[in-house]
Amino acid sequence: MKAIMVMFDSLNRKMLEPYGCDWIPTPNFQRLADRAVTFDCNYVGSMPCMPARRELHTGRLNFQHRSWGPLEPFDDSMPEILKNNGIYTHLTTDHQHYWEDGGATYHHRYSSFDLNRGQEGDPWKTSPELIDATAERKLVGRVNYFDKANREYIDSEEKMPQARTFRAGLDFLEKNHEKDNWFLQIETFDPHEPFFTQKAYKEQFAHEYQGEMGDWPPYYFVTEGEDSVRHMRLEYASLITMCDHYLGKVLDKMDEYGLWEDTMLIVNTDHGFLLGEHDWWSKSIMPVYEEISHTPLFIYDPVSKAAGERREALTQTIDLPVTILDFFGMEIPKDMQGKSLFPVIREGKKVREYVIFGYHDGHCNLTDGNWVYMKAPLDGSELYEYTLMPTHMNSRFPVSELQDIGLQEPFSFTKGTRTMKISAKAGMNDAINFGTKLFCLESDPKQEHPLMDIGKETELANEMVKLMRENDCPVERYARFGFPEQGEVTEEHILAARKAETEDRIPEGLKNLEWERGAVNMYHVVKRFLGEGAVKAQELLVQKAEENVITRSSVGAWMSEIAPDGLKDMLWYFAALASRTE
Template sequence: MKAIMVMFDSLNRRMLPPYGCDWVNAPNFTRLAKRSVTFDNCYVGSMPCMPARRELHTGRYNFLHRGWGPLEPFDDSMPQILSEHKVYSHLVSDHQHYWEDGGSTYHSRYDSWEFFRGQEGDKWKGQVAEPAMPPTLKSGAGNPLWRQDWVNRQHMRTEADHPQTKTFDAGLAFMTTNAEADNWFLQIETFDPHEPFYTYDRYLDPYPDTYNGLHFDWPGYQPVSEKPEEVEHIRYRYAALLSMCDRSLGRVMDVMDELSLWQDTLLIVCTDHGYLLDEHGWWAKGVQPWFNEVAHTPLFVWDPRTGVRDERRQALVQMIDLAPTLLEFFGLEPTPDMQGVPLAKRIIADQPARAGNLYGTFGAQVNVTDGRYVYMRGPAVPEQNTPLFEYTLMPMRMRALMELPTLQQASLHPPFPFSKATPTLKLPAHSASRRGAERYGTLLFDLKQDPGQKHPLLDDAIELRMIDMLLNMLRANHAPPEQYERLGLPQQGHADARHLQARAHHDLALQAEKGPDNQIAR
């Protein structure tokens, strides 16, 4: 048996033809849907990049205990478990965060790995002189990532030189070399279609983009202030890069056809999260609530044991389910600390995986959905958003070691049930990781009546039911006590009227929405 995972970063569900988009050129995603099961209720878990990848390895949520960081010494790692049971694991990727302090323990869990440099300001090519940059709509002055990205682009002028292309070239080479071998797992992971939206004319030309202003392919993580034609231009740029991703996906499927790999090879195609392209008046992700444009993700699975193809499933599933799915496929049991479940039963009979999906980012709103309602629980006192601590034995940030003033406040915390009798450092939360929760409160949405999440709902009975679902998941995840205090929730027992929060802070969220239709639903 063999398994292949194709993982994209920032892949928008709503931009894919199998999920209803009729204008993006992505025929291979349509082809994939006909060869696999399409999941309609897949949601993120912990966000963004490396928190999601910790979930991919461990099968359990990350975001209630810490933010961005490496795997912990006590973590179960799916590819390492496979390796220990004689299933060879190989990673090919251009995702530069694996090389930084905050992602430094992931790639080494595989038997072998290949990385391809150059994405999003990756510190790749050295150039002292300033790179040639066109006049841009968004100035990168003072931003080292922006400068480095323009250095790197000089070395990817053709599609063959692009790190996405090199990543898929390497994945196809592994498939070809090992087609006759058994018991292997290949993870092909590309940073695209993450910003900046840099691609080539063959993908740009089919789109009717008439924009002729200053160069613009990298929006900031901020509210949208651009003109409508500039917003449209970015959407076309994103779509073009997605079309490049679609071609890469098609290459994988072509080789699966040529080598008859469909007969014994599990195929998973997934992403870590989506991306806002002016919806809710925002670009990207990270500060605003995790609206469905970011949190509701695409997922396609072909399991050769079932033979189910060209069908859809409604079960609530998440990133935490992928590690158990891969282990089960190779005849291995998920570890006791894994909270996800294998997807095989969801594929065969659409059996529920869980009553609700929990998701969020460290220090911000804590979200839960039952598939119809989305409940975004904000802090009881948004302007304070306290207390909040991180628990880790790997004190690193995204691109740096944890700062000494924070480490100087560390204390030793008793083991969590999942830390395998190992205490952790308890550290005051980094202020930057809390900024989103400080500007938004609690929100409740009815996705059936309001799929665009424009009209926060006021319904005490539904909110109390969603709070109880949230409490059950917090407790199952061994959330630290201060999370309940921060969110204004009881650590024991059920919620009651004292814990209703939706009315209190709707005005904070509505201030950030655009347009006259953002009224509270009565």
């Protein structure tokens, strides 16, 4: 038996022909859909990039316990299990996060790996400008000097990281297609931003544009106007067509070597991406809307040979490693929570009723494929990292974070091992700013009209708590979301949490005034930056009120007067983010 996984990053399902896109030609994705099973209700789990890849190894959610980080010593690893049981595993990738501190333990789990440099801001090539920027302490800012240096070298399609990654995967197939017992993972960072590609792919989306957006959207709300949104979508579309082209080369090899007879093919992604929807760019900051959470998935099963069929069963990233292990006849480790998808593919069976997903410091989200429940954390709630590998995305934990480490008793999945318990902080744009949201996709597919239905919210909260308990969630996470550690969630719990998100966030002494939601969020950002200085300046804030209402403009005017000059720009940046409640 043989298996291939072709994995893209930040692939938006709505930009593919099999999922209804009629303006970006993706003939090879359609060709794949005609030969495989297309999944219509597949969702993310732990986010973003490396948490999702940890799930691809371990088959279990990790966002309740840990943010971005390496595989842990107690983690099960699907490719390593295959390797240790006589199945050769090979990874070819240009996903540069694998060779940062926060991804350092992943690629060594394979029998062999091929790393292709140059994506995003990969510190790969050098230039005189980069050396000057380093000396002048200009590396952090709007210009990514590493990316500029890399692009000076990547001056043709064959030098593109995606092209080199697929070429290495195709070389593996050419050499080994007659052999048995192997797993090949071809993983490209595209179409993740920046949307850098070559002229041939841009020509079919040629357009006039006078703005300054380039091909790299910010992690921010849209301020640039509809012309920039259109431009960025066309840049993304250009890169999508490149992804489609190289997917076609894999399908060609499947045809040429008759691999459809005995080779499973999985085509997937880690998450989607926002390109102006909900007036946001990118991911990570805003709630996890459908454009981010609801992802494309295609699987060809050489046993059933089901082709051109669709499945509506609810599935999730954690199901993929379990499915691969099942395909090779491996025993599934007890700590894996994913489900084999063969009953879905072969019999159309449902394997679950609900899934939860999210970021470590963000909302806890639940869906059944129709209802989407986004539960916001409460202000001031506890947050910890549980880890034996204290590294962030591209750095180790600084010693300042390691001064007060606790030792956590083993979780059910840590194989008797205690972990460090390290206090963590949410970012300046805390998820509490958006509040809890409830959507019904059947009546509101674009998630434009959040519902207030305490009965339904209570029902979904109980399903969420059930899955949290199955995940052996840290005890403080229940209080973080306003849930009881034991017993059922009641309407009283939901009402209390809603009050904590709204009324209780209005500053003491100013509760007699009416507040815009965004204004409250801005106030808390100012307080986080300026501490008691902001509290002492409340009288000035009252003077800025507009007819007894504290608006975002009121807080902005107040903030401009009390903020020190050296903090003004940063304070405005985070206050503007916090003012957005959708």
